[in-house]
Amino acid sequence: xxxxxxxxxxxxxxxxxxxxxxxxxxxxxxxxxxxxxxxxxxxxxxxxxxxxxxxxxxxxxxxxxxxxxxxxxxxxxxxxxxxxxxxxxxxxxxxxxxxxxxxxxxxxxxxxxxxxxxxxxxxxxxxxxxxxxxxxxxxxxxxxxxxxxxxxxxxxxxxxxxxxxxxxxxxxxxxxxxxxxxxxxxxxxxxxxxxxxxxxxxxxxxxxxxxxxxxxxxxxxxxxxxxxxxxxxxxxxxxxxxxxxxxxxxxxxxxxxxxxxxxxxxxxxxxxxxxxxxxxxxxxxxxxxxxxxxxxxxxxxxxxxxxxxxxxxxxxxxxxxxxxxxxxxxxxxxxxxxxxxxxxxxxxxxxxxxxxxxxxxxxxxxxxxxxxxxxxxxxxxxxxxxxxxxxxxxxxxxxxxxxxxxxxxxxxxxxxxxxxxxxxxxxxxxxxxxxx
Numbered sequence: 001x002x003x004x005x006x007x008x009x010x011x012x013x014x015x016x017x018x019x020x021x022x023x024x025x026x027x028x029x030x031x032x033x034x035x036x037x038x039x040x041x042x043x044x045x046x047x048x049x050x051x052x053x054x055x056x057x058x059x060x061x062x063x064x065x066x067x068x069x070x071x072x073x074x075x076x077x078x079x080x081x082x083x084x085x086x087x088x089x090x091x092x093x094x095x096x097x098x099x100x101x102x103x104x105x106x107x108x109x110x111x112x113x114x115x116x117x118x119x120x121x122x123x124x125x126x127x128x129x130x131x132x133x134x135x136x137x138x139x140x141x142x143x144x145x146x147x148x149x150x151x152x153x154x155x156x157x158x159x160x161x162x163x164x165x166x167x168x169x170x171x172x173x174x175x176x177x178x179x180x181x182x183x184x185x186x187x188x189x190x191x192x193x194x195x196x197x198x199x200x201x202x203x204x205x206x207x208x209x210x211x212x213x214x215x216x217x218x219x220x221x222x223x224x225x226x227x228x229x230x231x232x233x234x235x236x237x238x239x240x241x242x243x244x245x246x247x248x249x250x251x252x253x254x255x256x257x258x259x260x261x262x263x264x265x266x267x268x269x270x271x272x273x274x275x276x277x278x279x280x281x282x283x284x285x286x287x288x289x290x291x292x293x294x295x296x297x298x299x300x301x302x303x304x305x306x307x308x309x310x311x312x313x314x315x316x317x318x319x320x321x322x323x324x325x326x327x328x329x330x331x332x333x334x335x336x337x338x339x340x341x342x343x344x345x346x347x348x349x350x351x352x353x354x355x356x357x358x359x360x361x362x363x364x365x366x367x368x369x370x371x372x373x374x375x376x377x378x379x380x381x382x383x384x385x386x387x388x389x390x391x392x393x394x395x396x397x398x399x400x401x402x403x404x405x406x407x408x409x410x411x412x413x414x415x416x417x418x419x420x421x422x423x424x425x426x427x428x429x430x431x432x433x434x435x436x
Contacts, residue, residue, distance in 0.1 A: 002129030004029050005360055008122045008143070010047040012079050012346055013338030013353030014134035015105050019078035020357030021132075022114035026364055030109065033121035033140065048079065048105035049098075051311075052162040052226065054268050054276060056083050056094040056347050061421040062414045064398045068347050068377035069094065070421070072354060074428050078108055079350035088267045089188035091180040097270035125150055130333050130364055132356050137313030137339040144314065150331065151321050156342075156393065160226045160313040161281030164289060165306040166299065168273050171265070176298035182249035189266055190275060192298040193252045193259030194245075202295045203240065207233050209288040212310065228310070229280045244279025263296050274305060282308035315342045318385040319393050325369045326356040326382065335360050342385050344395040351378050351398075352385075370432065374404045376424045 007018045010032035018028045035045040060066040072080045083094055086101040109115055123142035125131060135143055137160065148155065171190060178187040194202065207230060233240050241247070245261040252259045265275040282289060286307045294300050316322065318341050321329060326341065328334045337356035338349040355378060359369040372379030380402035384390075396402070400417055403424075410416035 003027060004129070005364055006031065006126050006129065006131040007134060008131065009134040009136055009338070010109070011134060011136045011338060012048050012350045013356070014132070015048050015109055016077060016079050016350045016353035017132045017134055017337050017357030017360070018109060018115050019112070020354055021361045022112050023076070024361045024365070026114065026361055028115045029118055030115055031118045031120060031122045044099065044102055046102040046106040047109055049102050050096070050346065052160065052281070054095050054098045055090060055266060056096065057345070058092055059094045060092050062417045064377055064400045064403070065345065065347050067421040067424060068351055068398050070425060071376060071378050071428055072347070072351060074425065074433060075354060077350060077354055078105065082108065086270070088270050089186060090266055091185040091188045095266060098268065100270060125334065130360050132335045132337055132360050133340070134337040134353055134356070135340060137315060138311065139314055139340060151316065151328070153317055153321060155314050156317050157312060157314045158395065159310055161228050161283060161310050162308055163277045163280040163282070164293065164304055164308045165268055165274050165276045166265070166302040166304055168275055170301055170303035171275065172298045172300060177253050179250050189264045191250050192263040192265070192296050193247070193255070194261040194263070194297055196260045198297060199241070199261040200237070202292070203233055203237055205292050205295060206230050209292050210285045212283050212285050226281050228283050230282060230284060280308060283310040284308065313339060315340055315395055317393055318342045319387050319390045322386050324371065324382045324386040325359040326352055327359065333363070339395070342393060342395045343381055344397045348381055348398050351381060354378070355382055372432065374402070375427055377403065
């Protein structure tokens with residue numbers, strides 16, 4: 001048996017897994033192909049690169065992802081620690097300066113004496129010892145073939161998208177205004193209000209704009225949380241007004257009331273010089289993005305530092321392949337973590353890396369693996385991806401619907417969710433935290 005654990009991929013899940021293994025005194029060989037080779041969606045040399053949004057979503061305990069982050073804080077998550085230290089204003093959400101976040105994670109990993117970084121592309125799963133595969137949804141072709149041979153199953157897959165980013169100085173703040181929805185928290189979002197006529201003209205151009213040629217896109221599954229804005233718009237003229245462009249809770253100071261529709265922009269870096277367009281993942285051709293998005297009031301002269309892009313994400317049919325501890329059923333010395341398992345979202349990916357890291361370490365030390373029940377958000381996710389009753393498996397964000405309900409009936413949803421969160425946190429403090 002090797003005197004170390006292999007971790008393939010230095011994304012969110014791989015870095016979290018490496019951290020959890022190393023803190024238990026075990027040597028890690030962390031394989032990362034950057035900067036020798038890059039996937040189509042990656043650009044930074046550093047680890048834990050955030051490809052799409054810079055938001056880790058809600059930080060409130062009445063939200064399942066807020067609970068998941070708090071569980072991970074209790075368990076000394078590297079990813080959440082670095083996110084907290086590089087956060088930028090985002091109301092009730094945890095958003096980060098993506099470059100500073102990535103650099104901080106990289107610095108922490110490189111400073112850990114138990115982690116050896118191997119800069120090369122892995123093309124085959126190691127046969128000996130314990131390995132955590134956290135190669136991400138953009139796993140390279142050769143490694144994908146190796147995984148396919150190992151599991152004896154075809155991958156499932158779907159398309160994902162990233163939203164455009166504009167410079168703050170190019171936003172016309174005489175038309176846009178700062179506010180948080182329902183005035184919750186500080187005024188961290190820039191809001192571009194639209195009249196009925198402006199919205200309908202924009203909708204018409206958006207739904208008729210030229211699309212980039214993404215191979216086999218129309219045949220593929222698009223994850224709802226990352227649906228291209230033009231795809232959503234084609235569902236109906238008011239779909240966007242009840243989705244990313246909903247105006248409720250945002251009072252336009254020029255009108256003294258809600259606008260017909262509102263486009264929101266969220267701060268993307270600590271300096272506040274870059275803002276990303278919330279909910280505007282797109283596969284429009286780049287010239288079309290510039291033309292159509294500049295129809296939005298306040299963005300007439302928008303300077304785009306990144307246009308929206310589409311890329312194909314890959315995930316396993318995990319319920320047939322993976323145990324609830326993220327180990328492979330047919331080869332339990334091999335663990336999978338991250339979006340390749342079918343968890344969706346930054347925090348969820350890091351959570352799977354945490355659990356795969358903890359349990360691969362327990363395995364290495366000859367100790368009993370840790371099982372998280374469905375009263376925890378971590379356990380709800382791991383149980384979802386390993387639920388043998390699921391017939392049509394699709395990627396999933398964490399949500400309270402995956403968790404065990406309370407015994408007591410509480411009608412108020414926010415109070416009910418808060419109590420579910422408190423139950424989980426108390427359980428982790430009393431039953432889990434001291435187990436390893």
